[in-house]
Amino acid sequence: MKIMHLGKFFHPSHGGIETFLLDLARASQAKGVEQGLVVHAQNDRQRTGYTDLSEFPFLRYFERVPSLGSLGYAPISPGFAPALNRALQSFKPDLLYLHLPNPSAFWVLTSARARRIPWMVHWHADAADLEFARIVRALYPAYFPFEQALLKRAAAVVVSSPPYLGHSRALHRWQEKCRVVPLGLDPARLAPGLSDPAEACWGSDGRLRVLGLGRLAAYKGFGGMVQSVAQTKARLVIAGDGEERARLVESVAKLGASDQISLVGAVSDAKRNALLATCDLVCLPSLNRAEAFGISVLEAMAMGKPALVSNLPGSGLPWLVRDGQTGWHVSPGDVAGLTAAIQRLDQQRGAITRAGARARARFKKRFHIATVADQIIALQREVLDATQRQ
Numbered sequence: 001m002k003i004m005h006l007g008k009f010f011h012p013s014h015g016g017i018e019t020f021l022l023d024l025a026r027a028s029q030a031k032g033v034e035q036g037l038v039v040h041a042q043n044d045r046q047r048t049g050y051t052d053l054s055e056f057p058f059l060r061y062f063e064r065v066p067s068l069g070s071l072g073y074a075p076i077s078p079g080f081a082p083a084l085n086r087a088l089q090s091f092k093p094d095l096l097y098l099h100l101p102n103p104s105a106f107w108v109l110t111s112a113r114a115r116r117i118p119w120m121v122h123w124h125a126d127a128a129d130l131e132f133a134r135i136v137r138a139l140y141p142a143y144f145p146f147e148q149a150l151l152k153r154a155a156a157v158v159v160s161s162p163p164y165l166g167h168s169r170a171l172h173r174w175q176e177k178c179r180v181v182p183l184g185l186d187p188a189r190l191a192p193g194l195s196d197p198a199e200a201c202w203g204s205d206g207r208l209r210v211l212g213l214g215r216l217a218a219y220k221g222f223g224g225m226v227q228s229v230a231q232t233k234a235r236l237v238i239a240g241d242g243e244e245r246a247r248l249v250e251s252v253a254k255l256g257a258s259d260q261i262s263l264v265g266a267v268s269d270a271k272r273n274a275l276l277a278t279c280d281l282v283c284l285p286s287l288n289r290a291e292a293f294g295i296s297v298l299e300a301m302a303m304g305k306p307a308l309v310s311n312l313p314g315s316g317l318p319w320l321v322r323d324g325q326t327g328w329h330v331s332p333g334d335v336a337g338l339t340a341a342i343q344r345l346d347q348q349r350g351a352i353t354r355a356g357a358r359a360r361a362r363f364k365k366r367f368h369i370a371t372v373a374d375q376i377i378a379l380q381r382e383v384l385d386a387t388q389r390q
Contacts, residue, residue: 001384002033007039008104015215023369024373025059026186036087038063084114099124100122120158124160125289133219155383189269203235207346210280212282213239219290220287223248225283236262273303302360304359308342309330
């Protein structure tokens with residue numbers, strides 16, 4: 001079986017979809033399913049074309065396509081259509097696997113070669129919702145008809161959690177095509193480097209160590225987390241970069257919390273792993289369904305760390321974290337509630353340890369990439385078998 005993935009970006013780009021796609025492709029290839037990828041180059045440092053295929057020996061086909069820029073977080077890439085046709089002609093996949101949201105995936109609708117083979121959609125998140133960024137909401141009416149045309153033609157749609165499927169208006173017409181398969185990851189990637197000085201970020205005074213991971217976007221809720229931690233005795237490290245960085249730095253300074261809260265920017269995988277290994281818990285106080293799942297929380301679970309997350313209706317986040325068992329829930333945007341939760345947990349270190357152990361057990365049972373890849377491969381084979389019977 002030969003599977004061609006169409007994605008937005010790929011490793012070393014940081015992000016939940018990018019991380020998952022890396023692990024899924026590697027795990028699927030190890031199970032005998034040939035993997036090909038066509039994605040965008042996120043910046044000028046990423047080589048375009050086929051020149052870095054040697055860096056990913058588990059791929060049988062790989063091309064990064066240059067972009068002219070982006071609009072509403074979507075790459076503008078007129079070269080994606082010819083890249084798709086090159087991939088179809090050269091790799092000859094049995095099935096296309098489209099990771100959405102990604103407007104460049106719509107080129108399959110115009111390709112005669114693409115329409116001759118089945119395709120599946122992996123629905124990582126809705127492209128727009130009432131609480132999403134204004135520019136995304138403004139662009140969605142133009143995106144919507146192509147999205148629906150792609151879903152209509154898809155043989156199956158993979159969604160990462162039951163709550164997200166239940167609340168997605170875009171998927172409402174296509175429920176019978178949808179299958180819930182959670183995201184997963186390879187815990188082998190999370191081994192901390194012995195030389196990474198994560199302890200220097202925390203200090204050695206025994207304070208509760210709270211870690212925030214992810215792109216510094218408004219919907220992540222890091223602004224409220226900074227306000228909350230500043231009212232406690234805990235230490236906070238936020239690893240990531242993005243458009244909210246300057247505002248967060250200013251907030252930390254105004255709160256007089258520079259000795260308590262550190263924004264360390266984008267970090268290497270090894271440094272991220274070291275921070276995960278040395279924190280007490282991960283906090284992801286996201287504000288809306290733009291947070292569809294929470295890969296950083298999955299990474300914490302794999303490392304035996306509990307998570308403090310927002311109880312977002314329709315997001316997979318509170319489904320991923322079981323309140324009072326593998327972590328704890330707070331209301332979205334509730335700074336006082338988040339403050340109280342951190343203060344309470346600071347006095348309950350044993351509860352943190354026990355929740356971390358349960359989180360690791362839940363990860364091993366449900367979210368290891370080998371288990372997830374088996375489910376996706378089985379569905380891919382089911383689609384191909386059904387196509388051959390027609």
